Amino acid sequence: MAARLPELGRSGDEVLSELREMKGLDADWRHGRVPLYVFKANDEVDRVGREAFVTYFAENALGSKRAFLSLGRMEREVVEMGLGLFGAPEDAQGFMTTGGTESIIQAVRACRNHARAMRGAPRHRGNIVVPVTAHLAFDKAADLMDLEVRRTPVGQDFRADPEALAQASDDDTIMWVGSAPCFPFGVVDPIAGLAEQAKARGIWLHVDACVGGYLAPFVKMNGGDVPDFDFAIPGVSSLSADLHKFGFTPKPASTVFYRSMDLAAHHGFALDGWPSGPFVTSTIVGTRPGGGVAGAWATLQLLGVTGYRAIARDLMAMVGAYRAGVSRIEGLHVLGDPHLSIVAVGARDVDVFRVAEVLAAKGWVPGLVREPMAIHRMMSMLHAPSLDAYLADLAAAVAEVRGEADRPAGVQASY
Ligand SMILES: *Cc1c(COP(=O)(O)O)cnc(C)c1O
Numbered sequence: 001m002a003a004r005l006p007e008l009g010r011s012g013d014e015v016l017s018e019l020r021e022m023k024g025l026d027a028d029w030r031h032g033r034v035p036l037y038v039f040k041a042n043d044e045v046d047r048v049g050r051e052a053f054v055t056y057f058a059e060n061a062l063g064s065k066r067a068f069l070s071l072g073r074m075e076r077e078v079v080e081m082g083l084g085l086f087g088a089p090e091d092a093q094g095f096m097t098t099g100g101t102e103s104i105i106q107a108v109r110a111c112r113n114h115a116r117a118m119r120g121a122p123r124h125r126g127n128i129v130v131p132v133t134a135h136l137a138f139d140k141a142a143d144l145m146d147l148e149v150r151r152t153p154v155g156q157d158f159r160a161d162p163e164a165l166a167q168a169s170d171d172d173t174i175m176w177v178g179s180a181p182c183f184p185f186g187v188v189d190p191i192a193g194l195a196e197q198a199k200a201r202g203i204w205l206h207v208d209a210c211v212g213g214y215l216a217p218f219v220k221m222n223g224g225d226v227p228d229f230d231f232a233i234p235g236v237s238s239l240s241a242d243l244h245k246f247g248f249t250p251k252p253a254s255t256v257f258y259r260s261m262d263l264a265a266h267h268g269f270a271l272d273g274w275p276s277g278p279f280v281t282s283t284i285v286g287t288r289p290g291g292g293v294a295g296a297w298a299t300l301q302l303l304g305v306t307g308y309r310a311i312a313r314d315l316m317a318m319v320g321a322y323r324a325g326v327s328r329i330e331g332l333h334v335l336g337d338p339h340l341s342i343v344a345v346g347a348r349d350v351d352v353f354r355v356a357e358v359l360a361a362k363g364w365v366p367g368l369v370r371e372p373m374a375i376h377r378m379m380s381m382l383h384a385p386s387l388d389a390y391l392a393d394l395a396a397a398v399a400e401v402r403g404e405a406d407r408p409a410g411v412q413a414s415y
Helices: 012-025 043-055 070-083 102-118 137-145 162-168 193-199 214-221 290-327 350-362 387-403
Strands: 093-095 129-133 148-152 175-180 204-208 236-242 254-258 267-269 279-281 331-335 341-346 368-370 373-378
Touching: 070 093, 070 254, 093 102, 102 137, 102 175, 102 204, 102 236, 102 254, 129 162, 129 368, 137 148, 137 331, 137 341, 148 162, 162 193, 175 193, 175 368, 214 290, 236 387, 290 331, 290 341, 331 387, 341 350, 350 373, 350 387
Parallel strands: 129 148, 129 175, 175 204, 204 236
Antiparallel strands: 093 254, 236 254, 267 279, 331 341, 341 373, 368 373
16 A cells, blocks of 8 residues: 555654654664664764754755855865875865765766776776675666676685786776775775786776775774775775764765876866856765764764774774684684674584574574675674674574574575
8 A cells, every 4th residue: 555645744743753663663773783784983973973963954065165164164174084094195185975875986987087088988888897895886886877897706815806807807997996895795805906907007996995994094003904905005096985884974974085186077067058057066966964064074073083093992892702702603604804893704514594594583684695605794883782692692593503404594695
């Protein structure tokens, strides 16, 4: 039955109470039952981000140049902080967007336009070559721009193989991608190796640091062993990093950066030819919530380097405890050697999707990887209080599945 616009409006209280009732049926992310989608640092970060967001609840970041100059200033400062964090050269430029997907679409578009300007229109469709573990946002971008995506195999360690990308490339290849880290396995690709070969071939290298960008620098400052991935590596042309993931800012907020003004010049839209005069934007979307910009600025100011380092320390300690807990469960193992807070867990002698199914029955929304089969978690401090309970349920689920006769799992991997 289709919902219809009610003939008579209802009272605000009644509407809000039905809304809360519906929300009550959702998965319980607050207690760590959901393996992705929501990120948390601590209560104060939540409070300040929320307050900043609602302070700009009505403002539209589309108007940041003409009406809401404060949003324009915050946006510039957020971008400048990012440029500093990612070792960007003097000439680099960046932009705020509404999310990783938009940052990636924008980077692919800038690369496509740059390639057209440099090479003239390519004979064939241009193509972009990515490790199989790269986010599907690249395929979305390619679909929009009629580009081809070529996915290449990764090594035993689940990291990109520069040789495989080289082999899949030809004269129409305009972009290579490396992830820092990739979503499925949480490992950072060998960006330096990719950059060296991409540079030699004149191919644009995009680093997708959507999930790790605002965490990896602080883990490194704390002495963590994370490979280099940013503009300090010559040959990195552009980089995407999501604030609304491990920057712990309210959604929507992401950033995209270019090594030089030259490359960034292909990013924006400047249109005319309609009655209302020139229309200049640096995002794909038009209207954007001012709250996303204000929330990001406020969170970065609140935490600073010391705040992010403290969170990174706590988070990595929790991830360490999780990995140790997994290794104590007979038959389970961590896939590869994840660099940050995404961990995929495979199994030797039990059907790990059946294990996930049993966990789901216990109220844990399972994250799954299909190849090789694994249980996937992207962990933030939301997962800390329930870590022991989760590990206990995981161990019990493995024992239960091991004890049962062959029974196919009904769950499937899905994002
Ligand atoms: C989340 C993610 C994206 C896409 O970001 P959205 O904000 O969901 O659009 C891209 N790449 C990686 C590696 C991600 O984890």
